[in-house]
Amino acid sequence: MTARTSHDTAREIPEATVARLPVYLRALTTLSEVGTTICSSEDLAAAAGVNSAKLRKDLSYLGSYGTRGVGYDVDYLRYQIAREMGATRDWPVVIVGIGNLGHALANYSGFRSRGFRVVALLDADGQRHGEVVAGVVVRPFRDLRGIVREHGVAIGVIATPAASAQDVADQMVGAGITSILNFAPTVLNVGADVAVSKVDLSKELQVLAYHEQRKATQETA
Amino acid sequence: MTARTSHDTAREIPEATVARLPVYLRALTTLSEVGTTICSSEDLAAAAGVNSAKLRKDLSYLGSYGTRGVGYDVDYLRYQIAREMGATRDWPVVIVGIGNLGHALANYSGFRSRGFRVVALLDADGQRHGEVVAGVVVRPFRDLRGIVREHGVAIGVIATPAASAQDVADQMVGAGITSILNFAPTVLNVGADVAVSKVDLSKELQVLAYHEQRKATQETA
DNA sequence: AGGAGTTTGTGAACGCGAGAACAAAATCAC
DNA sequence: GTGATTTTGTTCTCGCGTTCACAAACTCCT
Numbered sequence: 010m011t012a013r014t015s016h017d018t019a020r021e022i023p024e025a026t027v028a029r030l031p032v033y034l035r036a037l038t039t040l041s042e043v044g045t046t047i048c049s050s051e052d053l054a055a056a057a058g059v060n061s062a063k064l065r066k067d068l069s070y071l072g073s074y075g076t077r078g079v080g081y082d083v084d085y086l087r088y089q090i091a092r093e094m095g096a097t098r099d100w101p102v103v104i105v106g107i108g109n110l111g112h113a114l115a116n117y118s119g120f121r122s123r124g125f126r127v128v129a130l131l132d133a134d135g136q137r138h139g140e141v142v143a144g145v146v147v148r149p150f151r152d153l154r155g156i157v158r159e160h161g162v163a164i165g166v167i168a169t170p171a172a173s174a175q176d177v178a179d180q181m182v183g184a185g186i187t188s189i190l191n192f193a194p195t196v197l198n199v200g201a202d203v204a205v206s207k208v209d210l211s212k213e214l215q216v217l218a219y220h221e222q223r224k225a226t227q228e229t230a
Numbered sequence: 231m232t233a234r235t236s237h238d239t240a241r242e243i244p245e246a247t248v249a250r251l252p253v254y255l256r257a258l259t260t261l262s263e264v265g266t267t268i269c270s271s272e273d274l275a276a277a278a279g280v281n282s283a284k285l286r287k288d289l290s291y292l293g294s295y296g297t298r299g300v301g302y303d304v305d306y307l308r309y310q311i312a313r314e315m316g317a318t319r320d321w322p323v324v325i326v327g328i329g330n331l332g333h334a335l336a337n338y339s340g341f342r343s344r345g346f347r348v349v350a351l352l353d354a355d356g357q358r359h360g361e362v363v364a365g366v367v368v369r370p371f372r373d374l375r376g377i378v379r380e381h382g383v384a385i386g387v388i389a390t391p392a393a394s395a396q397d398v399a400d401q402m403v404g405a406g407i408t409s410i411l412n413f414a415p416t417v418l419n420v421g422a423d424v425a426v427s428k429v430d431l432s433k434e435l436q437v438l439a440y441h442e443q444r445k446a447t448q449e450t451a
Numbered sequence: 452a453g454g455a456g457t458t459t460g461t462g463a464a465c466g467c468g469a470g471a472a473c474a475a476a477a478t479c480a481c
Numbered sequence: 482g483t484g485a486t487t488t489t490g491t492t493c494t495c496g497c498g499t500t501c502a503c504a505a506a507c508t509c510c511t
Contacts, residue, residue, distance in 0.1 A: 025468060031436040035415055049488065058417035062470055069490055077489040078477035094436055095443030102435070113334035119415060119432040124439070163442050164435065187445070188438040194256055194340060196279035204441050206434040211340040213427040214323070214385065215252040215315055217409040218345070220425050221384050222316030224408070246498060270458065283500055290460055298459040299507035 022093075026067045030090055031123075032057045033064070037087040049080040101128040101160040103186075105177050106169030107137055107147050110192055110210075114168055115143040125164075129156045133173065150177070157184040164188045171195040178205075243314075247288045251315055252344075253278045254285070258308040270301040322349040322381040324407075326398050327390030328358055328368050331413055331431075335389055336364040346385075350377045354394065371398070378405040385409045392416040399426075 036056035040048055050068075054061035068074065068081075074089050075081045091097050102125050104111055114120070115130055130142055133150045140147045148156075156162065165186040167177050174193035181189060188204045191197055197205050257277035261269055271289075275282035289295065289302075295310050296302045312318050323346050325332055335341070336351055351363055354371045361368045369377075377383065386407040388398050395414035402410060409425045412418055418426050 023468075027437055027440055028433070030440070031430065031433040034436075036417075051488085056417065060470065062472090063468090065489065066469085066491080073490070075489055076477065077475070078479090078487045080488065093440070095439045096436065098439075098443070100439050100442075109334040109337040113330040114431065116330040117431055120435065123432050123436060125432070125435055164438055166435075188442050190434055190438060195260075196257075196277065204438055206438055208429065208431070208434055209252065209256075210335065210338055210429070211344050211346070212249070212252040213411055213429055214341065214346055214387075215255075215317065215344060216248055217385055217411060217425055217427055218316045218319075218321050219248055219251070219314070221321070221409055222319070244498075271460095272458085281500070283502090284498090286458095286460065287499085294460070296459055297507065298505070299457045299509095301458065 022070045026070055029057070029059065029063075029067055030094055032059070033067070034087065034090050034094065034096065034123075037083055037090070041083050041087060045083055047080050048083055050075070053081065096124045098124060100125050100164055101162045102126065102164045102166060103129045103131060103153065103156060103162050104166045104168060105131045105150060105153070105181075106167060106173075106193075107132045107140070107142060108168065108170075111168040112142055114166060114192075115145065128160045128162060129153075131156075133169075150180075153180055154184040157181075157186060162186060164190070166190045166192070167197075168192045243291045247291055250278070250280065250284075250288055251311055253280070254288070255308065255311050255315065255317065255344075258304055258311070262304050262308060266304055268301050269304055271296070274302065317345045319345060321346050321385055322383045323347065323385045323387060324350045324352060324374065324377060324383050325387045325389060326352045326371060326374070326402075327388060327394075327414075328353045328361070328363060329389065329391075332389040333363055335387060335413075336366065349381045349383060350374075352377075354390075371401075374401055375405040378402075378407060383407060385411070387411045387413070388418075389413045 033053065036053055040053070040056060050061045050065045054064040057064065071089060071093050074086050102120070104114055104127060107115065107130050111130065115127055120127065127143065127145055129152070130145050130147045131150045131153055132138070132147055135149070137147045138149055163186060165181040167174050167189060169177055171193045174191060174195045175197060178189055178191070178197045178199055182199055182203055187202065189197065189199070189206070191205055191207045192210070194209055199205055254274065257274055261274070261277060271282045271286045275285040278285065292310060292314050295307050323341070325335055325348055328336065328351050332351065336348055341348065348364065348366055350373070351366050351368045352371045352374055353359070353368055356370070358368045359370055384407060386402040386409070388395050388410060390398055392414045395412060395416045396418060399410055399412070399418045399420055403420055403424055408423065410418065410420070410427070412426055412428045413431070415430055420426055
């Protein structure tokens with residue numbers, strides 16, 4: 010029970026490291042596509058845009074998948090990270106709110122290529138029902154519970170306006186969803202057993218504007 | 231030269247705080263809309279989804295805009311944060327790459343309402359030229375330099391495929407853009423004087439999948 | 452006016468993450 | 482086989498950010 014093998018996935022991986030693993034995965038895929046079979050931590054760090062010491066430490070949390078004096082086998086390391094991340098599995102996902110952003114997300118090829126399968130597009134607006142987006146038909150929001158049960162959906166994406174986001178989240182949790190990616194500009198209140206991640210499209214732009222503003226005011230000083 | 235007033239914007243604000251200011255701004259706007267004129271740090275922290283001590287410390291970097299025993303004047307604080315962030319200004323922005331995501335970004339009302347004005351939509355694909363998106367006509371990418379000069383654009387958004395992102399970034403920097411928001415899944419190499427912020431739509435989903443995976447493997451253990 | 456009750460602003464403690472530096476381990480040259 | 486070289490994995494240190502806890506300052510009630 011307490012025995013831990015080097016392949017045990019129950020080890021604690023720091024959140025900061027987890028957040029970078031997708032970046033490494035992407036960099037490894039790129040390296041693999043251009044025919045690179047072996048890479049050093051220096052190479053991979055450059056491709057991922059991080060410090061090489063940090064990269065090595067991050068990878069060490071997963072296990073020892075490199076060879077000293079040589080480097081990392083690109084495909085092998087990629088598989089190990091993908092397995093750890095759960096990217097070798099197929100994750101059914103529902104997207105709620107098929108406006109401009111919902112459309113873009115449904116069509117985003119990066120989801121499919123990383124193991125996410127959009128099993129349903131839902132919208133409360135009856136006018137959108139029946140429309141086919143990215144090969145999936147838009148259905149009424151009330152179908153959520155049935156779809157979640159049928160496909161075993163654990164992850165939901167909210168792309169609705171802010172006003173409806175909390176209600177959507179409540180219904181998602183009620184239907185059995187345990188992870189929510191929220192694109193609506195609202196703080197969601199959910200139980201502690203539900204993971205919520207938030208992406209704010211304008212937040213990053215505002216941070217950039219702040220630094221621009223600072224540059225400008227410092228020059229004039 | 232070295233004299234600093236309490237309104238001086240040259241004070242050093244930690245990056246972590248800067249990243250949260252847009253969240254506070256959004257929460258204050260919401261509070262204002264429902265008619266709240268005064269709020270405590272506890273109220274605002276709840277609305278923003280953070281710890282109240284952290285909120286107070288964050289605000290203290292801007293100055294003393296609250297009243298002990300009372301709280302914060304919602305509209306006054308909102309203005310102060312907006313001013314500090316540069317949100318009271320008008321920021322011209324160009325978006326390059328008018329695919330699904332570019333469409334969504336061009337139509338995103340959150341940009342306009344926060345002081346960002348999309349002055350141009352550019353795409354290398356001639357088939358898209360002339361199309362009108364969100365009231366703005368799509369123009370050839372080669373018009374970039376002229377547009378940047380004409381409108382004094384400092385911020386550019388990249389919504390192209392990964393393959394063209396680096397080239398677009400180079401051209402942006404050459405045209406005089408100093409802040410880039412990158413939605414393409416690539417690490418951009420730019421000079422140290424250019425600020426780059428990256429949003430990866432699938433990264434957050436992958437992190438959620440990781441935690442789902444962990445939950446699943448721990449239950450079976 | 453003065454005391455009780457609130458709430459801000461901040462000093463201090465703590466914990467996590469980043470990066471430098473080095474030991475361990477593999478290859479390569481001869 | 483042995484020493485030189487390369488590169489990983491890890492230890493150590495430092496700094497930043499978070500949180501606690503409390504003094505300062507304001508309002509309200511009597």
